[in-house]
Amino acid sequence: MCIVPFVLSADDGAMTPAVRTDALRKDYGRRTAVRGLNLAVEPGTVHGLIGPNGAGKTTTLRMLLDIIRPTSGEIRVLGSSPRRGGPGLRRRIGYLPGELRLEGRVTGRNLLRHYAEISGVVAPGAAEEFAGRLDLDLTRPVRALSKGNKQKLGLVQAFMHRPELLVLDEPTSGLDPLVQREFLQLVREARDAGQTVLLSSHVLSEIQQAADRVAVLSAGSVVAEGSVADLRLTAVRHVRGAVDSATARELKAELDALPQVRELEVADSGRFSAVLDGSPDPLLKVLAEHRVLDLVVEEPDLEESVLALYGPEADHA
Template sequence: MTPAIDTRALRKDYGRRTAVRDMNLTVETGCVYGLIGPNGAGKTTTLRMLLDIIRPTSGEVRVLGRAPRAGGPKLRRRIGYVPGELRLEGRATGRDLLRHYAEISGPVEPGAAEELAERLDLDLARQVRTLSKGNKQKLGLVQAFLHRPELLVLDEPTSGLDPLVQREFLQLVREAREAGQTVLLSSHVLSEIQQAADRVAVLSEGDVVAEGSVSELRLTAIRHLRGRVDAESAPGLRSSLLALPALREVEVAEDGRFSGVLDSEPNALLKVLAGYRVQDIVIEEPDLEESVLALYGQEDDRG
């Protein structure tokens, strides 16, 4: 099956500054793919090149099997897009604006706009210019999902939304995947990526520094360790734990309570603890946020 998105050595330069650096990215059809990274990592620039809003300096890109530049309006009608900086103004009501979008994008099921608006708690009778930032963002989401496009490109889509609406948005993303749609989701809200994405690319300074499933990326993350041994073992345990190169921030109390941060799989740690009377131990599941921060740190060290 042809990938929904495929880039080869995609690059974008602005004078001497490189925003996207020879990016190779493949998004399979029917999956939710997350792009994460800090501001300036190249996420928005990448999305804009996919949609032919800006042109790459070099490299190749295919979206739904077509080059964006050659695909024209026919290709764009197969895509739903929420930009990172959504600007909606005017005296038209939300309902009128969505009616206009429906005429441009193609067939829309009767009542689709009203159903989406109700799920996102959006009043379509209000003029767009009177809407808050959060309600404008809801309107942008409705227009993107409205015609059930083959591909959804969502750049920081939950900016300004309250937690309940964010949860409903994530449900919409899951339903889109179940319907066979592809979703490319750019976000700095890592919990969204953890809950929604099948695969993730981590961007830093225009480079993909890691790519894989959420579970694979979580394996690279640090783990928080805490536990307790009998008090008599505490002095010896401290020296044993300090000898482990993958364990840092080691603390051992007189009563035998201990904690630390583990940078690798726990095999070596468990071998050490096997020599003590362990009363309690918890090794917390790694968090994607810490994984990402660790990857950035590795990238910085290489630079």
């Protein structure tokens, strides 16, 4: 099934963004949650929305769906204003909220039947197909489901009518790694079918694997935008390991001389830790001259990566 998730400009027939915001702002009293946000999501792509807690991601997604109203600015979703689009527009969208609350005595299957009556047309067997891929038992009462299984149920209701636009807020929260992998496959298949996916996440590896383009939010504004590679979000790494204790002091002096290495700690035992900016090549060349007993290189959490790379303008605290 091929979805056509775009509209054409009446002026020149050009394809318009699936989602567009211009100077979008949301104030809560004296606090500004979103300020002057400009965002364009191209149709048929996966667009990641990332940033530290409180950056304005969830507020932005809720305004796109007319769950809350902006203080000022313009929004267009699938060519329409969310405020005026009504049920017709909402049926073209699949939405998973960041704080999913599902309760009730009904089974998962019956709850999905209810959602199918108010969403777009659901093909026979589609809900069962998605549930099977996510390893979700639809015969169990919703109230008896774990947090992870409720999250799976939320994903099924978002995907099952194969909407033109998927808006997913922290979609893998509570999912085990195998289900997360299957979810990412569903996202790729949706994109290949022509659907547009707007994905908010704290998980950098998730964005790396799924997104075509990424917008980094901080303090309610886009501070950077581009591909994951362009944004260098993986350029900051934690490194820890151990070398022979006899060469510990020599290692410290050599690593201190590398501009890419900061927050270096080297114990007399030979164990060391540091934060690495940029390419690991200089570090590896130094370590190659030592007897390495242990080495672990890992990416920091998303908030640390964003703050380290985009500096004070990303520090919303």
